Amino acid sequence: MTPLRTHSTLAAVAVLSLVLTACGTRLDHDTIVRAAAGNGQAGTGEGTGETLPGADGAADGSSGEAAAGDSGGSGSTGGRGGESDENGGRSGGSGTSGGESNGGKTKGGSTIVIGSVGTYSGPGGVAFAQGPRALQAWAAAVNAKGGIDGRRVQVIVMDDGADAAKGRSQVQELVEERKAVAIVASFTTTHTLAAWKSYVEKKKVPVVGGDCSTTLWSNSPMMFSQCPASATAMDGLVNIGAKYGKGKKIGGLICTESDACSHAGNHVFGDGRAAERFGLDPVYQAKISLTQPDYTAECIQARNAGVELLMVTGDPNTVARVASSCRRQNFTPQFLQPGATVAADTAAKPGLSDALASMPVFPFAGASSSAISEFDAAWKKYGGGRAAGPAAAQGWASAKVFEKAARGADDISRAGLVKELYTFRGERFGGLTVPLGYVAGKGTTDSKCTFFMRGSGGKWTAPSSGKPVCW
Template sequence: MATEGSGPVSTSGLPAAAGSVGVVGETAGAPAAAQPGAPAGSQTATAPGTAAGSGVTPGTAGPSASGPKGAAGSAGAVAADAPCTSQGAPLVIGQNGVWSGLLGANFIGAKTAMSIWAKHVNAKGGLACHPVQLYQTDDGSDPARGSANVTDLILSKKVQALVGLYAPINMAAQASVFHKYNIPVVGGDITDFSWSTDPLLFAQGTSPLHAYASSLKEARLATGYTKFGILSCVEATTCTKIRNSMTTKGGMADLAGVEVAYNQTISLTQTDFTAECQNAKKAGAQVMYLVMDAASLQRLFRSCDAIGYKFPWSGPSLTLTPDLQNDPILRGSTDYVGYFGSSSAPWMSNDTAATKEFQEAYKTYAPGTPPSPASMTGWASGKMLEAVVANIPNARNGPITTAQIFKGLYALKNETLGGLVPGMTFNEGKPSPIVSCYYAELFSRGVFSDPFGSKKRCL
């Protein structure tokens, strides 16, 4: 099994070239280890006879690129499924995200999943016989680092697209860069509300507002309660927008059919939440909607449990991590049952060919590593790039360019990735359309489950 920063990843029917890799390793704030046969300090490795990033010049191709669009079932899509007889130029992509710091534990699964996806597709011959070369960088939620990372990915690594971007706090800093160079972002966390307004952000799932509201609705439907309390962090503008949406006409509460009994801000660095628990209880909040990281969630439950305030809860799916199942208060509890809506299929689902592929890839390339909500969104980002390349006519005939990726994106019509996401359609020069369908997830007795499998539900 190839690992990040390791040697060749073989392709179906083709030996891996010396020095070629599927994933180029990265460490926060330090150079990645050199690849075999590469100069010390180098992060790059290429297929023989090609240049890293060949086929793309930043800023020269974008949403206005003209030419025939691909279509599902087109010649390009058929060719993508045929056996590879030779290896094309690498398809170089980049992923930046928050893999460390306060939110790192919540989102690191997306980095792991993208790495697994790259190895998985390369083991089958790559995309249209182009091996995927993935660069991954960590910004720790720092806007300056995020901007620098994306700049380096575009100008130095010569990526044709950003894929699986995770910027829950610092999206604006990164957006200024990918807009400057007209680079598409294929999938990501879909947490910032700009995923519904920015034409360079191609969301691979439920729109942010509707994803957040879906968790409220699932809690209301399951419990029958309508009085909700909300605790949201002060560290991210997304938290502020969620909090404001709860009390805005036509916002989250209205979409879900609930009322707000208590609305308070908290800090992710807070060590005690006793005051918030007391005030929510006094306000009559029957269900709590919690917008905070997993570590803060556990501290909150300790504080509330200590004063006897027990409640069903809800919140954004990406706030969840596997280690919540080991929390001594939550494990086995029927008091703190959680209800969630997810922008992509539940990460524990195994009821379709698409979800089984995800589970099997995890077992193959990351045995013993539990997936998370971020894992499925990261995987779905990679799968959407697969669908994009399948819609590029004659993708095997030369290096895949940014212009072709835009065309492949605009060719997607009601694309579900085999049921991993609600139907996605993109239109040239327009932001991702509003998608109100989602997938339900449940947390009860310390165990995550998919109460409706990977069947989508809608607001």
């Protein structure tokens, strides 16, 4: 059996969840949709009527919800509103009753309610918004084909605004009032997740997938990750650099805004000794701020140290600014990045055309398989018109883990889902994840595998044909 995850350092993928968050604003769902689609700025409060079939519109659990086909809703009235149905109308309540029992499963008539609580406003929301958007796209695609065992899936999205107390309250509302059977694809910060982790454990509510950025996903009986452990993800990044990078001398620029950055730097360059363990030569490390307008001094120092591979723990904009600063000094290292620090257009940015990036789930571009084609088709139809990025892939993988559990469970209830999840051993969900398994009462098993992507010609490619690299 694959060993259980052990306590490990926070990976650099935590940078977005810890550094890029800001005080939350009250947003309706359509604002989140526009942020994911790139059609507007989060925080405007304007509705577009873009709510997906099968996806509820509440961003913060109290705002109005626009149904598909409506003219939209600002969400500023404070009323909850009804949930969207397949025909663009509204249905009152959570829709958890009705239907007939057949072989232990409820067939038709009732609704499977799931929720996503995360940081979907502020700067962090820009990166995370595609996560719940992918969950909603999955629900729309599933409902268009008749749902799960004849039951429509309803997704309720709530924005915690990086507020721990608010996140705890929203999870409680989903569980106790909205009767959600699971929390799925929750992209939130470590401190907000910590605020409600014990609650879902007490209530035995399965949490299926999210941003994977924290050790809080490890060793919890109710946390079912779709990713390898955070330290394993960092090992995977270094392994990719050693196998496919253009050199062995590695340097790092480590942000000062979060402990997550220092943990990542320590794992690769310090006590974790990941660089040396995988055959790289750590020759340079420096601290930076995400607010720096320029990184010329650091680029010159890295160049003088002979850096060939450069890792930057920061958001995609910071990575792009570092690359620009280095190019002005005629220094063009190959960037080696955790997946959460890149975006759909990163490979098109100057100095990043040959970047390498690790991914905890399947590549969001450049790969082809039947399972990825299903994602591509749903995202094209329901993704809002913007190219998919890392969070979209992670949100979709979360949804597919939930779907397999729901279709296999004797009873689509919290207990039934948990029981079915505990039967998973080495599952890959059509190649969307590394081999995953869950052990009753303990948590997610770890897998020494990760996916990776490479920039080529201004686009992302998947050199291993979308298959994970294992060690």
